[in-house]
Amino acid sequence: MTAAGTEGRRSNRRGIATRESMLEAAVRCLASGDPGAVSASRIAKEIGATWGTVKYQFGDVDGFWAAVLHHTAELRGELPVHTDAALPLRERVSSIIETLYGGLTSTQSRAIENLRAALPSDPAELQRLYPRTAAELSTWGDSWLQSCERAFADLDVDAQRVREVAAFIPGAMRGIVSERQLGSFFDLDEARRGLTNAIVAYLEHSGRA
Structure with missing residues (x-):
């Protein structure tokens, strides 16, 4: 039971780290000014992730853009x-x-x-x-x-x-x-x-x- 709980916490930490990496990659890509950067799948590739990872973390592209906005708002304060x-x-x-x-x-x-x-x-x-x-x-x-x-x-x-x-x-x-x-x-x-x-x-x- 303890081992399973530990593995669950590790998995959760990995998931959080992946989510944060994708949000940070999104900010970098979008800030470049390249119109082609407004692509969730392209941003995912920046960190070696897949579209499936985007869907798992954010649900869909709408959820991804909403999360990017929320992330930047937190950074801005x-x-x-x-x-x-x-x-x-x-x-x-x-x-x-x-x-x-x-x-x-x-x-x-x-x-x-x-x-x-x-x-x-x-x-x-x-x-x-x-x-x-x-x-x-x-x-x-x-x-x-x-x-x-x-x-x-x-x-x-x-x-x-x-x-x-x-x-x-x-x-x-x-x-x-x-x-x-x-x-x-x-x-x-x-x-x-x-x-x-x-x-x-x-x-x-x-x-x-």
Whole structure:
């Protein structure tokens, strides 16, 4: 009985190690930017695994992509939120902008951008074809909104405006990061300061009746 239990634990550890290896390989492959990397079977081959291994570990390709998203979210962690009452609105906004400016060029972010580019852009189609992946992406949106709400919860700002700001910041920052990657003629330090100033002006004292 003891030997069987020991073997079971070893098998479980091997399974966990295989799963982690596949997720890490997925991030590496997807981050390369190669459109052909968005293939679960190709990623499996990177570590000498088979499609059967993918199915055993994740169920199907939808389960695999959902697991990759969850894995990158764990690596990224939550957005650092400064809730010190003494911290001004401008510094809180600037912190979010700078955190995204640095984070959107990380290996994990490049991997997710490539994966999302290969998935259906229409939410209904994504939900139909990849329900688990769509559900994982939905939790990302919820988590981001909650982080933004916590960041300004103790300040005199309108809750609806915070939601609007939370909705446009990711796209705005991807645009600025894209400019950096392509080589911009603009001063991107000024671009980030301008975006920060605009958000501060929109939120400042907006909670007053």
